[in-house]
Amino acid sequence: MVIVMAPGATQDDIESVVLLVASAGGEAFVSRGVSRTIIGLIGDVEQFAALNLRGLPGVADVVRVSTPYKLVSRDNHPERSTVTVRGVPIGPDTVTLIAGPCAVETPMQTLEAAEMAKTAGATLLRGGAFKPRTSPYAFQGLGEKGLRILADVREQTGLPIVTEVVDAHDVALVASYADMLQVGTRNAQNFALLQAVGAAGKPVMLKRGMTATIEEWLMAAEYIAQRGNLDIVLCERGIRTYETATRNTLDISAVPVVQRMSHLPVIVDPSHSGGRRDLVLPLTRSAIAVGADGVIIDVHPHPEEALCDGPQALVDGDLDELAMIMQEFPKLMSRTLATTPPGA
Amino acid sequence: MVIVMAPGATQDDIESVVLLVASAGGEAFVSRGVSRTIIGLIGDVEQFAALNLRGLPGVADVVRVSTPYKLVSRDNHPERSTVTVRGVPIGPDTVTLIAGPCAVETPMQTLEAAEMAKTAGATLLRGGAFKPRTSPYAFQGLGEKGLRILADVREQTGLPIVTEVVDAHDVALVASYADMLQVGTRNAQNFALLQAVGAAGKPVMLKRGMTATIEEWLMAAEYIAQRGNLDIVLCERGIRTYETATRNTLDISAVPVVQRMSHLPVIVDPSHSGGRRDLVLPLTRSAIAVGADGVIIDVHPHPEEALCDGPQALVDGDLDELAMIMQEFPKLMSRTLATTPPGA
Amino acid sequence: MVIVMAPGATQDDIESVVLLVASAGGEAFVSRGVSRTIIGLIGDVEQFAALNLRGLPGVADVVRVSTPYKLVSRDNHPERSTVTVRGVPIGPDTVTLIAGPCAVETPMQTLEAAEMAKTAGATLLRGGAFKPRTSPYAFQGLGEKGLRILADVREQTGLPIVTEVVDAHDVALVASYADMLQVGTRNAQNFALLQAVGAAGKPVMLKRGMTATIEEWLMAAEYIAQRGNLDIVLCERGIRTYETATRNTLDISAVPVVQRMSHLPVIVDPSHSGGRRDLVLPLTRSAIAVGADGVIIDVHPHPEEALCDGPQALVDGDLDELAMIMQEFPKLMSRTLATTPPGA
Amino acid sequence: MVIVMAPGATQDDIESVVLLVASAGGEAFVSRGVSRTIIGLIGDVEQFAALNLRGLPGVADVVRVSTPYKLVSRDNHPERSTVTVRGVPIGPDTVTLIAGPCAVETPMQTLEAAEMAKTAGATLLRGGAFKPRTSPYAFQGLGEKGLRILADVREQTGLPIVTEVVDAHDVALVASYADMLQVGTRNAQNFALLQAVGAAGKPVMLKRGMTATIEEWLMAAEYIAQRGNLDIVLCERGIRTYETATRNTLDISAVPVVQRMSHLPVIVDPSHSGGRRDLVLPLTRSAIAVGADGVIIDVHPHPEEALCDGPQALVDGDLDELAMIMQEFPKLMSRTLATTPPGA
Structure with a gap:
C-alpha cells in the first residue's frame, strides 16, 4: 500500500x-x-x-498494490482449476458446451431444446425456472414446477442441469434439483445470495454483473469462496456501455485477463451479450479462440413462441454449424470438447 | 407500439x-x-x-411508444406526490435534509452525528445497520444492535430513522425499527427485496442502481408500487461512467427528467456520488437549485475513525455552511426547508 | 512516480x-x-x-503521482484566473452569461437572438459559422459569410463574439472576426487545431471532449497553453454515458473538481448537455449553484425553423425566468453577474 | 420516419x-x-x-427508421467489398496481416520490425511518422523523415505502407509516400481531415473513434466516401468503458454487426485495444474467428526502447505463434492468408 x-x-x-x-x-x-x-x-x-x-x-x-481477493486469486494458486459438474469438466483442457432454453416453459419445449443442445455437442443443460425480470409485468418463470421439468428432462437425456437461483432463501430448494447453481448478472452484488450459494454444496456459475469491473466480479466470487465453495465458474456475458447496436458489449478481453488473475474457469455467454441470434455463432467462435473454457448458449425449438429472449435463441437450422464449431475450434486451442463421463 | x-x-x-x-x-x-x-x-x-x-x-x-411503468408514471397522476415520514414531508413544496452517519458504529458516534445533522437543519436521520460491501472482508454493519442504537437516538433527538435493508428476509425486522426503509444501489434489481419492501407498510427510499437507466429505476419503483406501496422516494446517487476523478458521476439532469416522468419525489445523495468531502456542499447547492426535493448527506463526528466511507463525511467545521445553504437555497426555489411537525 | x-x-x-x-x-x-x-x-x-x-x-x-500538465495546473498557480474577452470578465468573482443561436443562419435571426441574449443578461454573443456535423448531409454553417453577420451584430448590439473554429487552417480567418475562439467537443484531441488556437492571440473556450477524462481535457488545455496562450476558459458540456434519456450526461461535479486542479475558469453548457429545452433552466441554476464561472446557452427567435439543434434553444417565453436566475443566483454565491465594461 | x-x-x-x-x-x-x-x-x-x-x-x-449513411451502407450494395492496397487484398475471402512498429524511430528499428512482420505473414507494413499524442510533452513522430524511412523499408522488403495522417493539410504529403492512409481514433470526427483523405486517391483505414457509436463510425466513413473514395477499411480498436483492466474494451461484436450494415471490410487492432502484450495473440485469434477481414499488430525489435506504446508490442519470441495463428485460423473461416501479388 x-x-x-x-x-x-x-x-x-x-x-x-x-x-x-x-x-x-x-x-x-x-x-x-x-x-x-x-x-x-x-x-x-x-x-x-x-x-x-x-x-x-x-x-x-x-x-493499493496487492489484490483484495485471496481465495480466488491465481497468486496463491498458480495452476488453473477444473470444476466438475456431475462428471462433466469445465477447465483448461476442455471446451464445455452448455445449452438449453432461456426459460423452462413446458415439458415438451424443454425436452426438445435439450435434444437440440445434445445434437450440437452440449453436455450440460441450461434452463431457467426462476427468472429475474426488469418489469414486474414480465414472465417470472415457473418456479419449482420448472425445476421438476428440468429434473425429468435430465432423466430422459442424461444432461446435468444448470439453473438460476434469484433469492437466498430459495437456494436449498433449487440446489435439491440442480447440478450447478447459476447466479445472474443482476445479483452480482446480492451478497446474501452469494453467501447462500457458497454454502449450498453445489458448483456455482457466477455471471459478471452488467457493470461490474473485473475486480468486483472476483470479489463476488470471493464471497462464495469464503463459505468454503471453490467450485466456481465465472461467466462473461457482456457489459453495459454507450453502444446500443448490441444489447451489451461482450468484453472478450476479460477472458484472458481474468484467467491471469484467477485460477477459476471462465466461460462466455454469446447469447445474452449480443441479444441477437445472428451474433451467437460468430461470438461462440470468438470465445473459444480467445481461450474460454466453455460457452453457454440459448436454443429454443420455437423461438417465435418463447416467453423470454426469443430473438437470441438458436434454432434447428443453426445446430449443424454450432456442432461443426464445437468439433473444429477446440482442437486449434489444443483442447477437446468436454464429454459426459463414461457410465454417467 | x-x-x-x-x-x-x-x-x-x-x-x-x-x-x-x-x-x-x-x-x-x-x-x-x-x-x-x-x-x-x-x-x-x-x-x-x-x-x-x-x-x-x-x-x-x-x-415501444408508451411507458412500461404505470403506477409510478406521471402520465396517469399529473400532480407530483409528497411522501410523509412520521410527519416529515418529502415533496414539491419543501426541501428535506436527511443526514447522519454512513454506518452506525457506537451509540455515542450515532448520537453525536444526529446532533450534527439536527444543527444543520436535518429532520430525518440516516444511518446504516446492514451494509452491503463489495469485499467480504469489509465491515458489514452491526445488524439488529445497530437498529436498537438508531431507535435510542430517535428517542433522544426526535429524528425519525431512514435505514437500509439488504435482504428480503430482514424486511420485517428492519421495518419494526425504521421509519423509512432504504434500498441501496446494489439492490436496485433485487426483485425479491423490492417486493418485500413493497409489502412492509413503511415509506421506501429507492436509490438508483449504479448503472441503471432512468427507465430501469422507475421499473424498480414499479415493483414496490405493485405491492400496494406508493410511498416511494427516488434517490439519485451517481452513475458509473468512464470518468474516475469522482467515485461516481452525479447525473444531476436525472432530477428534472424523472420529475417529468414520475410523480414520485426525487432527492440527491451528494456524499456517495462524489465520494469526496470537498464536493458535498457544492453538489448539495447544485441539487437544490436543479429542483431536488431533498438531499441525504453523510456526517460523522470523527471521520478519521469511520468504519465506512469516512473520506466523504462532513465534519463539524462544515455544518455552518450546510445550515446556511439549507436556509437560503430553498427560498430561491419557492420552497421551504422541511420541518418536524408540531407535537412530534 | x-x-x-x-x-x-x-x-x-x-x-x-x-x-x-x-x-x-x-x-x-x-x-x-x-x-x-x-x-x-x-x-x-x-x-x-x-x-x-x-x-x-x-x-x-x-x-504517476504528479500531474502531467504544468501550465494549466493550480499546483503552481494557486490563485484562480480571470479571462477577459473585450473587457468582459470570466472568472471567480462573476457569473458570465454567454448566449446566442447555435448556428448563424440569417442577419435577422442572429440579431434577434442577440437581442434576446442581451435581455436575459448576456454580455457575450455565441453563434456558429463553422459547424462540425456528424452527418455529411447536415447543414455545415455559413462560413465567412456567417462571421460577417456576427461582426455586424456585434456592431449593432455591443456584444463581443464567441465562435467556433473547426480547422487549424481557418484559425487566422476566424480570429480576425472573433473575440473568443471556441474549440468544440469533437476537436478536443485535434492537436493541430489546439496548437493553432494557442498561437492566435485570442482567448479560447475549450469544450470538454464528449468522452474526455478530466485529465485529457486539461492536457488539451496544456496544448493551447504551451503555445503561449493562457487565456483559456474550460466548458463542461456533458459526457457520453450509457444513459439515453438526455443527449449527454452533464458532469456537474467536474466543475469543482477542475477548479481544484486548474486555475482556469470553468463554465457550463446546459443546452448541449441535455439536448432538451425543458432542462436548460434547471441545469443553469444547478451550474451557478455548483460554482461555475459562467454558462453558455442557445437562444433562437424561431426554434422551429432552426437549422441546427432547434429543440434545445430557449425561446422568448423563457427569457424572463433566465433573467431572474441571472439576477438572483450569483448573489447567493457571493458573485455578481458579469457586465460589459463602461465605455465598451 | x-x-x-x-x-x-x-x-x-x-x-x-x-x-x-x-x-x-x-x-x-x-x-x-x-x-x-x-x-x-x-x-x-x-x-x-x-x-x-x-x-x-x-x-x-x-x-428514424432508415439509415443516414448511403454510400457505405450494405442496403444498396449487398456484396461485401474488397479493398486492394498495391495488390494486397483486404476483404471477405482473405485474412490480411498488417504489422510493424507503432512509431517509426530509426531506419534500423523500422527495417527490423518490417522483417519481423514479414516473418509472421504480414503483407502490409504499419508505422507512424505523425503521432497524435494526448500530452504535448510526448514524442510526436519524425514527420516527413519518418515517411522517407518507411519508403526505404518498402523498397527493401516489398511491403506496402500504411501510415497515419493527423492534419488535413498534410494529406498530400503523406499520400505521396503512403500506400494506405490511416485516420486515427482521435480524428474520427475531424471532418476536414476525413474530407481531405476522401479526395487523396489512396485507400484509407478508418479507425473507430474511441467512443464512437457504430453509426457515428459509419457516418465518418460516409464523409470519406462522399468525396468519391470508397476504398475504405474500417478498423475496430476498442472503445472507452468503465472497465480499467484493459486500456480500451475491444468491441468484438462490432465486427459482424458492421459487416451486416456496411459492405466495407472490417479489421481489428488487438494491440491498441488491450494495450497489453499478453492479450495480443488471444485477441488476434478471437478477431479472425469472429470473421474479421484482417488484423493490425504492433511489433518492435526492442520494445523496452520504444518511444511509443512499447508495452503492447509483440517481440521476436511471439512471432512463431503469430505465424502459426495466421496459417491455421483463416482456414477454419474458409479464407486464405492474404499474400503479395506475383510480380509485386
Whole structure:
C-alpha cells in the first residue's frame, strides 16, 4: 500500500501517518520527491484499511498494490482449476458446451431444446425456472414446477442441469434439483445470495454483473469462496456501455485477463451479450479462440413462441454449424470438447 | 407500439404481423415507405409484448411508444406526490435534509452525528445497520444492535430513522425499527427485496442502481408500487461512467427528467456520488437549485475513525455552511426547508 | 512516480530498475512488502517516462503521482484566473452569461437572438459559422459569410463574439472576426487545431471532449497553453454515458473538481448537455449553484425553423425566468453577474 | 420516419405536423392509440430532417427508421467489398496481416520490425511518422523523415505502407509516400481531415473513434466516401468503458454487426485495444474467428526502447505463434492468408 501525500502536506501530516501505521503494527517508508512525498506501507493490508488513511490531513491518495481477493486469486494458486459438474469438466483442457432454453416453459419445449443442445455437442443443460425480470409485468418463470421439468428432462437425456437461483432463501430448494447453481448478472452484488450459494454444496456459475469491473466480479466470487465453495465458474456475458447496436458489449478481453488473475474457469455467454441470434455463432467462435473454457448458449425449438429472449435463441437450422464449431475450434486451442463421463 | 420491417420484408411477412396482432385483439396500421414498411399497433401493449414480434420473419425493430411503468408514471397522476415520514414531508413544496452517519458504529458516534445533522437543519436521520460491501472482508454493519442504537437516538433527538435493508428476509425486522426503509444501489434489481419492501407498510427510499437507466429505476419503483406501496422516494446517487476523478458521476439532469416522468419525489445523495468531502456542499447547492426535493448527506463526528466511507463525511467545521445553504437555497426555489411537525 | 513490482520479480529485476533510474539522473527508494516490492522514484518525471519502465521485466505497474500538465495546473498557480474577452470578465468573482443561436443562419435571426441574449443578461454573443456535423448531409454553417453577420451584430448590439473554429487552417480567418475562439467537443484531441488556437492571440473556450477524462481535457488545455496562450476558459458540456434519456450526461461535479486542479475558469453548457429545452433552466441554476464561472446557452427567435439543434434553444417565453436566475443566483454565491465594461 | 406525439397533443398539433410534412412533399399517416397518436412519414428523409419536427408543439419523439449513411451502407450494395492496397487484398475471402512498429524511430528499428512482420505473414507494413499524442510533452513522430524511412523499408522488403495522417493539410504529403492512409481514433470526427483523405486517391483505414457509436463510425466513413473514395477499411480498436483492466474494451461484436450494415471490410487492432502484450495473440485469434477481414499488430525489435506504446508490442519470441495463428485460423473461416501479388 502506498500513501501519496498532497503537495502542501506538512511534516506533521507525514509523521501522523507514520505513527498511525506503526500503531497498527506496520512499517512506513517515507520518500520525498520534488513536489510530493510518498509513503510505502508494509504489513497487514486489512489492518491498514481500517485506519482510514485517506481521511487523514495531507493525504492525497492511497494506492493499493496487492489484490483484495485471496481465495480466488491465481497468486496463491498458480495452476488453473477444473470444476466438475456431475462428471462433466469445465477447465483448461476442455471446451464445455452448455445449452438449453432461456426459460423452462413446458415439458415438451424443454425436452426438445435439450435434444437440440445434445445434437450440437452440449453436455450440460441450461434452463431457467426462476427468472429475474426488469418489469414486474414480465414472465417470472415457473418456479419449482420448472425445476421438476428440468429434473425429468435430465432423466430422459442424461444432461446435468444448470439453473438460476434469484433469492437466498430459495437456494436449498433449487440446489435439491440442480447440478450447478447459476447466479445472474443482476445479483452480482446480492451478497446474501452469494453467501447462500457458497454454502449450498453445489458448483456455482457466477455471471459478471452488467457493470461490474473485473475486480468486483472476483470479489463476488470471493464471497462464495469464503463459505468454503471453490467450485466456481465465472461467466462473461457482456457489459453495459454507450453502444446500443448490441444489447451489451461482450468484453472478450476479460477472458484472458481474468484467467491471469484467477485460477477459476471462465466461460462466455454469446447469447445474452449480443441479444441477437445472428451474433451467437460468430461470438461462440470468438470465445473459444480467445481461450474460454466453455460457452453457454440459448436454443429454443420455437423461438417465435418463447416467453423470454426469443430473438437470441438458436434454432434447428443453426445446430449443424454450432456442432461443426464445437468439433473444429477446440482442437486449434489444443483442447477437446468436454464429454459426459463414461457410465454417467 | 411500432413495428419497423426490414428492407427485404415480404408481403407475407407483413401480413403475418397484421394477423398475429389481430389475433391478440389489436389493430395494425400498415404504412409503406420507399425502402421500408412500418406497422403501428393499437391495443393492449402487454398482450403485444407476449407475441414476441421481434422474433418474426422480416421484423427489424419494435419501438415501444408508451411507458412500461404505470403506477409510478406521471402520465396517469399529473400532480407530483409528497411522501410523509412520521410527519416529515418529502415533496414539491419543501426541501428535506436527511443526514447522519454512513454506518452506525457506537451509540455515542450515532448520537453525536444526529446532533450534527439536527444543527444543520436535518429532520430525518440516516444511518446504516446492514451494509452491503463489495469485499467480504469489509465491515458489514452491526445488524439488529445497530437498529436498537438508531431507535435510542430517535428517542433522544426526535429524528425519525431512514435505514437500509439488504435482504428480503430482514424486511420485517428492519421495518419494526425504521421509519423509512432504504434500498441501496446494489439492490436496485433485487426483485425479491423490492417486493418485500413493497409489502412492509413503511415509506421506501429507492436509490438508483449504479448503472441503471432512468427507465430501469422507475421499473424498480414499479415493483414496490405493485405491492400496494406508493410511498416511494427516488434517490439519485451517481452513475458509473468512464470518468474516475469522482467515485461516481452525479447525473444531476436525472432530477428534472424523472420529475417529468414520475410523480414520485426525487432527492440527491451528494456524499456517495462524489465520494469526496470537498464536493458535498457544492453538489448539495447544485441539487437544490436543479429542483431536488431533498438531499441525504453523510456526517460523522470523527471521520478519521469511520468504519465506512469516512473520506466523504462532513465534519463539524462544515455544518455552518450546510445550515446556511439549507436556509437560503430553498427560498430561491419557492420552497421551504422541511420541518418536524408540531407535537412530534 | 512509483514502480510496483510483480509478485515474482527477482532481485535482478529490482536492481535493473534502480540502475536504470540512476542512469537517468534519478533516485530510487526500494520498499519490500510481504508479497511485493515497490520502488519510489525521485527526479525528473519526463526523463523517467522516456525509460519505458513499464516494459521492464518484473514490473507490474507504474503509478504517476504528479500531474502531467504544468501550465494549466493550480499546483503552481494557486490563485484562480480571470479571462477577459473585450473587457468582459470570466472568472471567480462573476457569473458570465454567454448566449446566442447555435448556428448563424440569417442577419435577422442572429440579431434577434442577440437581442434576446442581451435581455436575459448576456454580455457575450455565441453563434456558429463553422459547424462540425456528424452527418455529411447536415447543414455545415455559413462560413465567412456567417462571421460577417456576427461582426455586424456585434456592431449593432455591443456584444463581443464567441465562435467556433473547426480547422487549424481557418484559425487566422476566424480570429480576425472573433473575440473568443471556441474549440468544440469533437476537436478536443485535434492537436493541430489546439496548437493553432494557442498561437492566435485570442482567448479560447475549450469544450470538454464528449468522452474526455478530466485529465485529457486539461492536457488539451496544456496544448493551447504551451503555445503561449493562457487565456483559456474550460466548458463542461456533458459526457457520453450509457444513459439515453438526455443527449449527454452533464458532469456537474467536474466543475469543482477542475477548479481544484486548474486555475482556469470553468463554465457550463446546459443546452448541449441535455439536448432538451425543458432542462436548460434547471441545469443553469444547478451550474451557478455548483460554482461555475459562467454558462453558455442557445437562444433562437424561431426554434422551429432552426437549422441546427432547434429543440434545445430557449425561446422568448423563457427569457424572463433566465433573467431572474441571472439576477438572483450569483448573489447567493457571493458573485455578481458579469457586465460589459463602461465605455465598451 | 415516425413521429410519436405526446399524450396531451391536441388535434391542432397533429394537423400541423401533417400539413408541414405535406408542404415538404411527403405523406403522413396518422394512427391513434389509446393514450398516444403516432404519425408515419413517407418521402425524403433529408427534407423531413430540415423541418425540425422534434421542435413542434405536441411532438414527443421522432424515430428514424432508415439509415443516414448511403454510400457505405450494405442496403444498396449487398456484396461485401474488397479493398486492394498495391495488390494486397483486404476483404471477405482473405485474412490480411498488417504489422510493424507503432512509431517509426530509426531506419534500423523500422527495417527490423518490417522483417519481423514479414516473418509472421504480414503483407502490409504499419508505422507512424505523425503521432497524435494526448500530452504535448510526448514524442510526436519524425514527420516527413519518418515517411522517407518507411519508403526505404518498402523498397527493401516489398511491403506496402500504411501510415497515419493527423492534419488535413498534410494529406498530400503523406499520400505521396503512403500506400494506405490511416485516420486515427482521435480524428474520427475531424471532418476536414476525413474530407481531405476522401479526395487523396489512396485507400484509407478508418479507425473507430474511441467512443464512437457504430453509426457515428459509419457516418465518418460516409464523409470519406462522399468525396468519391470508397476504398475504405474500417478498423475496430476498442472503445472507452468503465472497465480499467484493459486500456480500451475491444468491441468484438462490432465486427459482424458492421459487416451486416456496411459492405466495407472490417479489421481489428488487438494491440491498441488491450494495450497489453499478453492479450495480443488471444485477441488476434478471437478477431479472425469472429470473421474479421484482417488484423493490425504492433511489433518492435526492442520494445523496452520504444518511444511509443512499447508495452503492447509483440517481440521476436511471439512471432512463431503469430505465424502459426495466421496459417491455421483463416482456414477454419474458409479464407486464405492474404499474400503479395506475383510480380509485386
